[in-house]
Amino acid sequence: MEVLRDMQIQGTKVPHLVILPLPFQGHINPMLQLATLLQSKGFSITLIHTHFNSPNPSNYPNFNFEPIPDGLSDSQLWTEDPVKILYFLNDTCQAPFHDRLSRLLSDGPVTCIITDEIFYFTKAVADQLKLPRILLNTGSATYATTTASLKLLQQNGLLSITDGQPNTLIPEIPPLRIKDIPDIGTTDPDTFEQLGANVLNAMRSTLGYIMNTFDDLESTALAKIRQDIHPMPLFAVGPLCKFSPGSSNSLLTQDYSCMAWLDKQAPQTVIYVSFGSTASFDKRNVVEIAWGLANSDQPFLWVIRRGSIHGHDQVELPEGFEEKTRERGQIVNWAPQQKVLAHPSVGGFWTHNGWNSTLESICEGVPMICSPYLWDQNLNARYVSHVWRVGIQLENGFDRSEIEWAIRRLMVEIEGKDIRERVRDLKENAMHCIEKGGSSYESLDGLVDIIMSL
Numbered sequence: 354m355e356v357l358r359d360m361q362i363q364g365t366k367v368p369h370l371v372i373l374p375l376p377f378q379g380h381i382n383p384m385l386q387l388a389t390l391l392q393s394k395g396f397s398i399t400l401i402h403t404h405f406n407s408p409n410p411s412n413y414p415n416f417n418f419e420p421i422p423d424g425l426s427d428s429q430l431w432t433e434d435p436v437k438i439l440y441f442l443n444d445t446c447q448a449p450f451h452d453r454l455s456r457l458l459s460d461g462p463v464t465c466i467i468t469d470e471i472f473y474f475t476k477a478v479a480d481q482l483k484l485p486r487i488l489l490n491t492g493s494a495t496y497a498t499t500t501a502s503l504k505l506l507q508q509n510g511l512l513s514i515t516d517g518q519p520n521t522l523i524p525e526i527p528p529l530r531i532k533d534i535p536d537i538g539t540t541d542p543d544t545f546e547q548l549g550a551n552v553l554n555a556m557r558s559t560l561g562y563i564m565n566t567f568d569d570l571e572s573t574a575l576a577k578i579r580q581d582i583h584p585m586p587l588f589a590v591g592p593l594c595k596f597s598p599g600s601s602n603s604l605l606t607q608d609y610s611c612m613a614w615l616d617k618q619a620p621q622t623v624i625y626v627s628f629g630s631t632a633s634f635d636k637r638n639v640v641e642i643a644w645g646l647a648n649s650d651q652p653f654l655w656v657i658r659r660g661s662i663h664g665h666d667q668v669e670l671p672e673g674f675e676e677k678t679r680e681r682g683q684i685v686n687w688a689p690q691q692k693v694l695a696h697p698s699v700g701g702f703w704t705h706n707g708w709n710s711t712l713e714s715i716c717e718g719v720p721m722i723c724s725p726y727l728w729d730q731n732l733n734a735r736y737v738s739h740v741w742r743v744g745i746q747l748e749n750g751f752d753r754s755e756i757e758w759a760i761r762r763l764m765v766e767i768e769g770k771d772i773r774e775r776v777r778d779l780k781e782n783a784m785h786c787i788e789k790g791g792s793s794y795e796s797l798d799g800l801v802d803i804i805m806s807l
């Protein structure tokens with residue numbers, strides 16, 4: 354770090370990092386948080402990004418933004434299997450990324466590429482241009498170890514799943530049940546398998562592996578990754594949402610009017626409801642959510658993202674709902690989530706357990722109600738409710754009585770008090786990790802050192 358500061362003082366060219374995020378909200382956020390953190394250490398940053406879901410340059414006046422075409426059409430986004438979209442992007446982005454990077458290199462040196470691990474095509478480009486590459490994994494360490502363990506067990510015929518019932522525990526990977534196994538919502542498991550193999554293949558000869566987690570939360574999984582999975586240096590620098598000096602990475606406009614509404618609510622009474630940037634629901638689910646919230650008698654702030662209700666462009670809520678909740682409910686299209694979770698009125702977060710939302714909730718000491726939807730969310734929800742014990746999982750989808758009961762358990766009953774205490778402890782641990790001398794702080798120093806050694 355001293356070296357970087359000296360270089361700036363002497364006017365020497367500082368090391369230049371090229372950053373490439375995967376263009377989805379849950380991937381863009383941690384990547385831009387990481388880039389901001391590295392810039393605060395003195396690196397110069399160029400962000401190469403797809404036209405699709407491009408971040409707003411005015412939020413990052415000190416980054417150099419370089420757009421590349423991705424060839425993705427609107428109709429593909431609405432109809433295509435998510436795994437096929439990832440495949441498609443890996444295909445279409447390779448040539449433009451190569452061209453853009455070559456042009457940057459003709460203007461001056463690039464020290465290193467930092468890319469989302471799912472962009473496996475970057476290995477070929479980095480090899481051609483003889484540039485080192487570091488990967489960011491935006492999920493949990495437990496997700497990474499579980500998928501690796503599952504694959505190994507399956508290959509060796511050692512997975513003893515007997516009855517196929519969703520609630521059956523899998524003895525080899527406790528406390529996970531069949532229904533907690535990562536679900537990628539694909540209609541094409543072979544393509545997914547191939548995508549995973551490509552990602553794994555492209556990990557070879559990378560300089561380092563960055564994870565958005567912290568030692569006190571996932572020490573076992575991190576130790577396993579260090580020992581068994583990745584032979585390269587691992588840097589657990591999370592929670593990035595707290596570690597990085599904040600700027601907004603939101604692709605949708607965040608509605609700040611809800612902050613004034615929160616100011617009027619009593620401390621720790623509001624349940625904040627949001628299911629992230631990609632989850633979608635049918636009308637029946639929305640009706641159950643609405644009546645669950647209405648019948649709980651608790652104030653709520655509910656994010657209903659435009660387009661998240663199947664077949665409905667506009668939000669239509671059941672008759673009588675508005676009348677019953679007018680005094681204590683607020684609905685927005687998209688919220689400033691981190692600020693909402695940090696607000697003293699918020700006492701619970703009903704979430705889909707995307708990894709960013711899960712970390713953000715822990716970082717603000719807010720206990721959770723878990724309704725996982727896809728990908729790694731089932732596994733995250735299981736860890737939240739049964740390992741860290743900082744939340745309650747809704748086990749039967751969306752049912753108004755179960756929702757009402759879960760909200761009461763979390764917000765009013767003694768059980769909720771214990772959960773709240775545990776999440777506050779976790780929050781403290783997270784804060785220690787990012788302080789000087791903490792594990793994430795040290796990891797970040799290690800990452801800076803390895804880049805400086807190039």
Ligand code: UDP
Pocket residue numbers: 378379380382603607627628629630631632656686687688689690691706707708709710711713
């Ligand atoms: N988010 C937000 N406003 C909202 C809902 C979500 O800014 O109303 C942000 C949230 O803070 C998080 C991200 O969107 O950083 C969602 O990422 P996550 O991994 O939780 O879920 P995903 O969207 O990838 O399913």
